[in-house]
Amino acid sequence: MGIRHGSKIQHHSKPISKIYLIFILLLLIFTPRVDSSWWYIGALGARVICDNIPGLVNKQRQLCQRHPDLMQSIGEGAKEWIKECQHQFRHHRWNCSTLDRDHTVFGRVMLRSSREAAFVYAISSAGVVYAITRACSQGELKICNCDGHKRGQASDDKGNFDWGGCSDNINYGIKFAKAFVDARERMVKDARALMNLHNNRCGRMAVKRFMKLECKCHGVSGSCSLRTCWLAMSDFRRTGDYLRKKYNTAIEVTMNQDGTGFMVADKDFQGSTKNELVYVENSPDYCLTDRSAGSLGTAGRVCNKSSRGTDGCEVMCCGRGYDTMRVKRVTKCECKFKWCCAVECKDCEDLVDVHTCKPHKRPDWLDIT
Numbered sequence: 001m002g003i004r005h006g007s008k009i010q011h012h013s014k015p016i017s018k019i020y021l022i023f024i025l026l027l028l029i030f031t032p033r034v035d036s037s038w039w040y041i042g043a044l045g046a047r048v049i050c051d052n053i054p055g056l057v058n059k060q061r062q063l064c065q066r067h068p069d070l071m072q073s074i075g076e077g078a079k080e081w082i083k084e085c086q087h088q089f090r091h092h093r094w095n096c097s098t099l100d101r102d103h104t105v106f107g108r109v110m111l112r113s114s115r116e117a118a119f120v121y122a123i124s125s126a127g128v129v130y131a132i133t134r135a136c137s138q139g140e141l142k143i144c145n146c147d148g149h150k151r152g153q154a155s156d157d158k159g160n161f162d163w164g165g166c167s168d169n170i171n172y173g174i175k176f177a178k179a180f181v182d183a184r185e186r187m188v189k190d191a192r193a194l195m196n197l198h199n200n201r202c203g204r205m206a207v208k209r210f211m212k213l214e215c216k217c218h219g220v221s222g223s224c225s226l227r228t229c230w231l232a233m234s235d236f237r238r239t240g241d242y243l244r245k246k247y248n249t250a251i252e253v254t255m256n257q258d259g260t261g262f263m264v265a266d267k268d269f270q271g272s273t274k275n276e277l278v279y280v281e282n283s284p285d286y287c288l289t290d291r292s293a294g295s296l297g298t299a300g301r302v303c304n305k306s307s308r309g310t311d312g313c314e315v316m317c318c319g320r321g322y323d324t325m326r327v328k329r330v331t332k333c334e335c336k337f338k339w340c341c342a343v344e345c346k347d348c349e350d351l352v353d354v355h356t357c358k359p360h361k362r363p364d365w366l367d368i369t
């Protein structure tokens with residue numbers, strides 16, 4: 001793009017200074033800043049080496065060095081919450097896609113204070129709570145175990161039960177997530193830092209919200225007259241679904257005068273923002289590729305011709321139209337149960353139409369050479 005642009009400029013009267021200006025501009029746009037985050041741990045997989053993760057602040061680097069086993073869990077957990085984020089936004093223009101070998105992980109979208117950033121901060125800190133709590137219970141970590149504080153008898157709507165010794169240690173998960181994830185934002189005092197801290201907390205609490213009682217029955221022939229129970233985390237999908245709903249109802253805020261808290265932008269808002277996601281900046285429409293806004297655009301995205309929702313071709317393609325391809329699809333069919341015990345199927349082929357969004361038209365000035 002730069003080269004074509006440059007050659008166009010050369011027809012003008014003062015080529016050198018203009019080319020120079022554009023060069024500086026391109027440098028400013030593409031020079032990586034220290035925008036990276038602990039999220040990058042997920043991309044490193046098993047090779048977590050604390051000094052090699054750009055964007056860890058000192059406190060995080062110390063925690064990383066002191067607890068390599070926890071970092072391992074956080075890294076594995078990152079793959080899961082990123083997948084959950086992509087699942088929740090699979091039908092949206094912004095789809096939570098990550099950029100390979102990019103330290104910002106999600107691109108520059110996270111430098112903004114948008115609704116999408118709010119969601120990513122919340123689900124990522126929820127993901128850390130989940131990963132660490134689970135690793136504690138599985139005995140994978142030196143520093144924590146499952147929670148044995150609950151002892152003796154208790155009761156629920158089904159009657160009395162005995163506490164088993166091994167509940168999920170969510171409080172440890174929350175404590176560590178808070179220390180590690182929040183460390184970066186605690187060093188800054190601006191609207192974005194406040195917003196991130198708030199949404200991080202929402203994420204941590206979301207996991208706790210879905211703790212449930214799990215029980216094992218004892219007693220004569222499984223009569224369940226005696227039960228041993230413990231508190232366990234629900235599937236991470238519950239947290240994902242919950243935060244996705246919170247994304248829909250996220251609240252726009254502005255920082256108050258003395259910089260210690262928010263004000264809700266909507267004067268008519270009643271109630272508390274405590275358990276709501278908050279954002280400061282409106283989102284771009286994510287229709288076009290705009291790296292500075294962190295938008296990949298929707299060219300080439302698959303859309304649903306008959307849907308009126310966000311996955312519909314009209315909305316997804318931003319009115320640019322779509323291409324249709326007829327593709328062969330292979331499915332299992334005519335499955336028969338074979339005695340005993342297998343299911344045998346045939347491979348059936350049919351043709352389905354796949355619609356993908358058209359690319360945006362190049363602006364006219366790019367075609368002048």
Ligand SMILES: *[C@@H]1O[C@H](CO)[C@@H](O)[C@H](O)[C@H]1NC(C)=O
Nearest residue numbers: 086095097296297298299301
């Ligand atoms: C998200 O959208 C981008 C750009 O439109 C596409 O390249 C990418 O494959 C999508 N990612 C996922 C996880 O669907």
Ligand SMILES: *[C@@H]1O[C@H](CO)[C@@H](O)[C@H](O)[C@H]1NC(C)=O
Nearest residue numbers: 303304305306307308309311
């Ligand atoms: C497309 O959207 C329609 C209407 O919302 C829905 O019934 C259908 O299952 C969708 N098709 C696919 C392939 O997702």
